[in-house]
Amino acid sequence: MGALAHLLDFAGWDRARVESLLETARMMEEVLERPMKKVPALKGFTVATVFFEPSTRTKISFELAARRMSADVVGFSGAGSSLAKGESFKDTLLTLQAMALDAYVIRAPVAGMAHQAARWLKGAVVNAGDGRRAHPTQALLDAYTLLEELESLEGKKIAIVGDVAHSRVARSNAELLPLLGAEVWAAGPVGLLPERLPGARLTTDLDEALSGADAVMVLRLQRERMDEGALPSLREYVAEYQVTRQRLDRAKPGAPLLHPGPMNRDVELEGALADGPRSRVERQVRAGEAVRMAVLYHLLVGRAA
Amino acid sequence: MKLLIKNARLVDGSGELGNADVLVEDGRIASLAGGDAERVLDAGGRWLAPALTDPHVHLRTPGQETKEDLATGLAAAARGGYGTVVAMPNTQPVVQEPEQVRALLDEARSIPGARLMVAAALTENQEGKKLTPAALLARAGAALLTDDGRTNEDAGVLARGLVYAAAAGLAVAVHAEDAGLRGGGVMNDGPLAAELGLAGNPPEAEAARIARDLEVLRYAARKAAALGHAPRLYVQHVSTARGAALVAAARAEGLPVVGEVTPHHLTLTEEAWRGFDARFKVAPPLRTAGDVEALIGALERGELSAIGTDHAPHTAAEKERDLENAPFGIPALELAFPLLYTELVERRGLPLPLLIERMTTGPRTALGLAPARLAEGAPADLMLFDPAEKRTVDPERFVSKARYSPWTGRELVGWPRLTLVAGREAWRDAGLA
Numbered sequence: 001m002g003a004l005a006h007l008l009d010f011a012g013w014d015r016a017r018v019e020s021l022l023e024t025a026r027m028m029e030e031v032l033e034r035p036m037k038k039v040p041a042l043k044g045f046t047v048a049t050v051f052f053e054p055s056t057r058t059k060i061s062f063e064l065a066a067r068r069m070s071a072d073v074v075g076f077s078g079a080g081s082s083l084a085k086g087e088s089f090k091d092t093l094l095t096l097q098a099m100a101l102d103a104y105v106i107r108a109p110v111a112g113m114a115h116q117a118a119r120w121l122k123g124a125v126v127n128a129g130d131g132r133r134a135h136p137t138q139a140l141l142d143a144y145t146l147l148e149e150l151e152s153l154e155g156k157k158i159a160i161v162g163d164v165a166h167s168r169v170a171r172s173n174a175e176l177l178p179l180l181g182a183e184v185w186a187a188g189p190v191g192l193l194p195e196r197l198p199g200a201r202l203t204t205d206l207d208e209a210l211s212g213a214d215a216v217m218v219l220r221l222q223r224e225r226m227d228e229g230a231l232p233s234l235r236e237y238v239a240e241y242q243v244t245r246q247r248l249d250r251a252k253p254g255a256p257l258l259h260p261g262p263m264n265r266d267v268e269l270e271g272a273l274a275d276g277p278r279s280r281v282e283r284q285v286r287a288g289e290a291v292r293m294a295v296l297y298h299l300l301v302g303r304a305a
Numbered sequence: 306m307k308l309l310i311k312n313a314r315l316v317d318g319s320g321e322l323g324n325a326d327v328l329v330e331d332g333r334i335a336s337l338a339g340g341d342a343e344r345v346l347d348a349g350g351r352w353l354a355p356a357l358t359d360p361h362v363h364l365r366t367p368g369q370e371t372k373e374d375l376a377t378g379l380a381a382a383a384r385g386g387y388g389t390v391v392a393m394p395n396t397q398p399v400v401q402e403p404e405q406v407r408a409l410l411d412e413a414r415s416i417p418g419a420r421l422m423v424a425a426a427l428t429e430n431q432e433g434k435k436l437t438p439a440a441l442l443a444r445a446g447a448a449l450l451t452d453d454g455r456t457n458e459d460a461g462v463l464a465r466g467l468v469y470a471a472a473a474g475l476a477v478a479v480h481a482e483d484a485g486l487r488g489g490g491v492m493n494d495g496p497l498a499a500e501l502g503l504a505g506n507p508p509e510a511e512a513a514r515i516a517r518d519l520e521v522l523r524y525a526a527r528k529a530a531a532l533g534h535a536p537r538l539y540v541q542h543v544s545t546a547r548g549a550a551l552v553a554a555a556r557a558e559g560l561p562v563v564g565e566v567t568p569h570h571l572t573l574t575e576e577a578w579r580g581f582d583a584r585f586k587v588a589p590p591l592r593t594a595g596d597v598e599a600l601i602g603a604l605e606r607g608e609l610s611a612i613g614t615d616h617a618p619h620t621a622a623e624k625e626r627d628l629e630n631a632p633f634g635i636p637a638l639e640l641a642f643p644l645l646y647t648e649l650v651e652r653r654g655l656p657l658p659l660l661i662e663r664m665t666t667g668p669r670t671a672l673g674l675a676p677a678r679l680a681e682g683a684p685a686d687l688m689l690f691d692p693a694e695k696r697t698v699d700p701e702r703f704v705s706k707a708r709y710s711p712w713t714g715r716e717l718v719g720w721p722r723l724t725l726v727a728g729r730e731a732w733r734d735a736g737l738a
Contacts, residue, residue, distance in 0.1 A: 090625045110627040111502040112581030131629075132502030171502055194499035 356388025368397025379418025646719030
């Protein structure tokens, strides 16, 4: 495959590209284990984090990733409301482009905004989450974490549980994990499942999804789903779909538990599970930094080469 | 001044009429057998048809002239072969008083493009609650009543509106989508919307509302019949197979309903959304290939008997917003004819007279206007087009203010070269001697 121009989603990706990127991430993680956590790989490059939707954690993760490789980093944060008022996000991007930037890490509230940005910008665009569409670095860090636990994803059953319909994390994982041979299941209440999720099997039966699962990924349940009417009752959700210790017993013994964060303890999962031995939530955060270093490296150095 | 259009191939909705030399005098077709004239134009064997009528355009005047104004909108229409367009009232302010209708018609008289007809709101501020004065609006020259741009949620108000409009001799046009089912949908609801992570507007939102409106029409027709009036319902931009089938069944039953279809719903599908580009954002949304096939079939059979562009210009910057905040609408006045000529006549073998009929007499009948025929004594509303010369769609060359297009780069034939409105030259291609 040719050099990676942008990371918008996994359309057109193959297994070799995923494995190569994750291999780079493993090298990057070695850097993070050193006392001096910095390499000169991206010296002279400038990375902008452009967040049209607030997300402290993802922003910090990308900024650290860029700095660990000696890139210069600038940040832009604009509230979603300014866009609703008609302020042009294209103009914002073009203004930033005039400042001679090399990569744009874009978080946006609406599906497709990263694709739109990639049409307008000369530099590399990294999709840090666009609406419900995609969150590719999250899926890459999930894959990284899962591979560390399971060694291979070939034939492995990965259960994704919760608000799948509104989840960019679910969409990106359903695109990515099958490239590594995984069998992805997505479970949730009927109002929170999409009509189609390419790469995944959909079911409203949580036990079916958890049964024999090699790993379980729990999604955040946003309370606004209740206001929209997509979910009639939080009480009912908790009763039917909360991932509990008891329900987790249906999965393979020791199956790791992942959550993209931020977590609503005792809503989508039993609170104590988050701190239990199966939880890989902190591991995911660390993996995120390494994966984002790898993505920036592939985009900037791969493109320059 | 007399004008002779020599060597033209005549076609109207009734069929191909052979070659003729058309003499235009005092705004009418004086003769189809030539004659002396001060000015002679050689059509070079190109097609001469009645000028088109567009029952559904947004000219954004008054209030949103950054998107379009009367001069650019009517010039764009004339370039597209249209002799007459009906401007929707969802302007700022809404067109709902007789004085506003007169003022628009007056202003348009000095503009050298297509002829303007004005639709007025059915309800105050198009809120669907309190009816506007149908008789006064009709007397001021309103051509149609509609809350287009909004949906008529109160069926009782719509029923009374149909009755009052009928008494005033006007049809009522509806944008038929159930607001609750439509929700915040930006594209067609279905597997693709789920895949792309975008909110869907289901085909059932249109079908449910058309079904309801047909019952409202049945009720209004029964009420008005006793007093000798016949309400007419015009269903704008039918976009689904199911919606077309509902209109067809109602017509077969004899209900006075006309269904409209747009060039974009006849030629584009939801697949365009894979590019995440708001140029394709329109309401009702682009549907599936199956819907396109059903719409073309319904157009052929006359179940959908009018083509309206729903020309809905916005600024380029507005169409470059994100996909939720970008406004709905596709500009099409300058392309509709060559697009449909290329796609339906050239590619699919649809008879040319049928396309002409759906773009002239179809909408005219719905509006209560005379059929468009090339006959001696008929108004010289004419359109000359070239079936052979290929041109690539280049929005930079549009006279409309909306210089973008979902069809950019498409190679089309059938471009209008001359448009006459009551014998007046509303548009002439520079290449035409």
